Each structure stands twice: as C-alpha cells, then as structure tokens.
Amino acid sequence: MSKGLHFQGVRIAHGTTALLSVDTVVAPGEVLTVMGPSGSGKSTLLNLVMGGLAPSFQTTGCISLDGRDLTGVPPEARHIGILYQDPLLFPHLDVASNLAFGLPRGCSRAARREMVADALKQINLDGFGPRDPSTLSGGQAARVALMRTLLSRPCALLLDEPFSKLDTELRAQMRELVFGRARDAAIPVVLVTHDEADAAAAGGEVIRLD
Template sequence: MSEGLTLENVRIARGAAELIAVERHVPPGEVLAVMGPSGVGKSTLLAFVTGTLAPGFTATGRVLLDGADLTGTPPEGRRLGILFQNDLLFPHLSVGGNLAFGLAPGGSRAARRARIDAALAEIGLEGFADRDPATLSGGQKARVALMRMLLSDPRALLLDEAFSGLDAARRGQVRALVFDIARDRGLPVLMVTHDEEDARAAGGPVIRLGEDQPPG
C-alpha cells in the first residue's frame, strides 16, 4: 500500500476547457503547494479531492489515500481535514466547545475535557477552554481552528489559502505550526496558495496551474 495522498491522472474541465491535469503523490509529512492566479482552478482541485466538485465541472482520475480509492466515497467519509482563509469558529460556543465539536461522540465528560485541555496546551493556549472566541486574536483563532480539525483525526490535510487572512508575524507562526504538526503526525498536505512565501516555507514540490507544466 502506498502511504500518503495520490492524485492519479486527475483531469478537471468546465465544458470543453480543461482546467487541471495533475499526476502527483504526496508522501506523509510532505506539503504539495498548488499555485496560480485567481480563477485558474486551485480551489476546484480541492473540491474534487473532498468530493464536493460543483455542477458544471467534469472530472476523471482518482484520489487515493494510503492506497484506498476515495473517488466514490461521500465527503464525510474521506477523513480529510481542511482549513480555509477564515477560521469558521462557532461564535455561540466557547473555545473548548469548538474543540469538542471535532471529537468523536462518546467518552466521559472528564475524558473529553482532558483531551481538549491537552490540545490547547499543544498549541500554546493552555487555560483558554472557557474563553469566548470573539476575545481571541486572529492567530489564536487560527490555532483553535487547526486543533479542532486535528481532533477529528484526519488522514490528510488540505489548506485553502489558510494563512492569507493573517498579518505577516502571525502568518509565519501559524504556518510553521501547521507544517510542524503535519510532519510530526505524518499527514500529507495539499496546499492551495497565491503566496510564494507559503510555498517556500512548505519546502515541498510546487505545481503552478495556468502554466505549461508536464505532469509528474
């Protein structure tokens, strides 16, 4: 079995126009950066990987995760974690309540709280469980969103312009945290970005959509 995320002969078109042709394998802990101007199809590629491709697009090829074919699997069964530009925290829940949303059902209240407290300590927010998300900085919100996603035990991580809403200082900190956790947990990462610094910081291969690049 080939561990990691594989995009096998993926081709996506809108009408007669082919937007994307990708053949790549992303090993555990590696970040594949997908770059290109707005409208070229970066987020469309992520939608195909997650099983949420919009009507009007046609696609061929397969998405494999640790050797298993996910192409026909419903989105909720793919065990893919995704982070967007906006943190999308639930405003009516505390920080701890947001993290609990990522946990699988079951277990005692004490055990769940212990997992939440340990998760907050891992991202440098120890003691924040009862805080209102509205009181957090942008970087703190991004870290909570990251940990909420990780608590769902994804097998791969997708980043859709995940750092672009942060200022320069917080961007570097959060980006380093995400990449370090991905390496430590052996998660393959597919990152869509328009920022060259994101790609340099990832340290992995780069696909530039909209340019004549050979697949592979």
C-alpha cells in the same frame, strides 16, 4: 498501494475549458503546494479531493488516500480536514466546546475535558477554554481552528489559503505550526496559495497553474 494522497491522471475541465492536470503522490507529512491566479482551478482541486465538486465540472482519473479509492466516497467518510482563510469557529460555542467538536465520539466526558485542556496547552492557549471565540485575536482563532481539525484525526489536510489574512509575523508562526503538526502526525497536505513564501516554507512539490 503506499500510504499518502495519490493523484493518478487527474484532469478537471469546465465545459470545453481544461483547468488542471495532476499526476503526483503526496507522501505522509509532505506538502503539495498548488499556485496560480484566481479562477485557475486551485480551490476546484480541493473540492474534488473533499468530494464536493459541482456537477458542472468534468473529471477523469483517480484520487486515493492510503490505498483507498475516494471515487464515490461521500465527504463525511473521507476523513479529510480542511482549513480556510477564516477560522470558521462556531460562534455559539466557547473555545473548549469548539475543540471538543473535533474529538472522535465515544470518549467519556472526563477524557474529553482532559484532551481539550491538553490541546489548549499545545497551542499556548492554556485557560482559554471558557472564552467566547469572538474575543480571540486572528492568530489565536487560527490556532484553535487548526487544533480542532487535528483532533478529528484526519487522514489528509487541505489548506485553502489559511495564512492570507494574518500579518507577517503571525503568518510565519502559523506556517511553522501547521506544517510541523502535519509532519508529526504523518498527514499528507495540499496547500493552495498565492504566496511564494508559503510555498517555500512548505518545502514540497509545487504545481503552478496558468
């Protein structure tokens, strides 16, 4: 099977209520946008991909990532990154340690320091390593959260309305940064949003849930 995130006959229901149906492929570097009102099943789909869907939901079909069937694979073994509305940085760690948390194990301490310094430069936060996350602006914290996720080298990226709390200018900057990074890394992306501008910026297929 080809690279990317494959949804084959995926159906999700809750009791007698059918929530959504997805049959598509998200190619490496492309974005699938899922739109709909609250309660329509958008975040439920992300939970299914992550492997954390509550047992009260019924599902059929298959989700595979780069040819690997995810059925029964525990969340930590799926190698999927996710960004939420809030950056969710660790408050007890400085910015550098937050980024280092995303690095694969096995690197030397010197190599980890170098990778963190390079990551900070890439998101225009050079020198911010010792900072307390609580001192960051919303846009700065969002960039750190994104880079921490990318440093973990995910095979796919899920976005649960990560731009919704940013002002208009920051929102445009973060869209460009997130989608650009995903293209460069050839990572398939699933974006959940209420915002038509998010969907337009993503530029891929759009699924609208009633």
